[in-house]
Amino acid sequence: KAGVTQTPRYLIKTRGQQVTLSCSPISGHRSVSWYQQTPGQGLQFLFEYFSETQRNKGNFPGRFSGRQFSNSRSEMNVSTLELGDSALYLCASSLGRGGAGNTIYFGEGSWLTVV
Amino acid sequence: AQKITQTQPGMFVQEKEAVTLDCTYDTSDQSYGLFWYKQPSSGEMIFLIYQGSYDEQNATEGRYSLNFQKARKSANLVISASQLGDSAMYFCAPGLTGSARQLTFGSGTQLTVLP
Numbered sequence: 001k002a003g004v005t006q007t008p009r010y011l012i013k014t015r016g017q018q019v020t021l022s023c024s025p026i027s028g029h030r031s032v033s034w035y036q037q038t039p040g041q042g043l044q045f046l047f048e049y050f051s052e053t054q055r056n057k058g059n060f061p062g063r064f065s066g067r068q069f070s071n072s073r074s075e076m077n078v079s080t081l082e083l084g085d086s087a088l089y090l091c092a093s094s095l096g097r098g099g100a101g102n103t104i105y106f107g108e109g110s111w112l113t114v115v
Numbered sequence: 116a117q118k119i120t121q122t123q124p125g126m127f128v129q130e131k132e133a134v135t136l137d138c139t140y141d142t143s144d145q146s147y148g149l150f151w152y153k154q155p156s157s158g159e160m161i162f163l164i165y166q167g168s169y170d171e172q173n174a175t176e177g178r179y180s181l182n183f184q185k186a187r188k189s190a191n192l193v194i195s196a197s198q199l200g201d202s203a204m205y206f207c208a209p210g211l212t213g214s215a216r217q218l219t220f221g222s223g224t225q226l227t228v229l230p
Contacts, residue, residue, distance in 0.1 A: 033217065033218075035220075037158075042222055042223070043206065043220035088158050090158075090160055092160070092218075102148065103162060103165055104162070104210070104218060105162055106152070106160035106161070107159070108158060108159040109158040109159060111158065
């Protein structure tokens with residue numbers, strides 16, 4: 001079955017602009033989470049959505065937001081881009097329940113460069 | 116909060132040999148899961164293996180196995196018969212079983228397999 005799909009894979013934006021990244025989870029998965037990966041900070045959790053509701057949020061400013069649609073697809077938005085937002089943004093999906101059935105699968109990521 | 120330590124920033128192994136990647140974690144939770152992921156240079160985070168904190172048997176998935184020592188809070192990944200394609204960054208990531216959709220990642224180990 002299809003894995004987690006993220007679009008776009010690569011993008012370049014200018015400081016001050018905004019960006020929207022999209023994620024389609026594995027079919028049947030209701031939980032979608034987002035992570036930011038940078039060389040300096042490593043992998044950091046942004047937020048997690050389950051059934052269109054944000055359940056967890058990492059320590060990021062309000063410029064970072066997200067949402068989930070009824071078909072479990074998710075988008076994240078970063079407004080007023082800063083150079084430090086340049087990163088690999090990874091989306092992950094899971095069934096959303098505990099135990100081994102909660103294996104979390106990641107997409108290929110979206111490489112964002114802010115210039 | 117959870118703290119994850121991967122003490123080997125870089126490791127080299129000869130093709131066809133076994134290698135152990137270390138991971139220790141600090142959590143006060145009794146119920147949690149441990150994930151290992153592989154990240155090649157392309158950026159995709161590939162799920163390798165999962166161990167639940169209450170699982171009595173060490174997890175195995177093909178050439179991957181976990182040496183899980185709960186009392187020591189240690190979950191080392193063993194890769195048997197290394198292949199050139201195993202060259203990648205490897206991350207250990209614990210998550211709470213109840214809400215394991217949020218992972219905390221270690222700093223990773225860069226594994227290089229030599230021909």
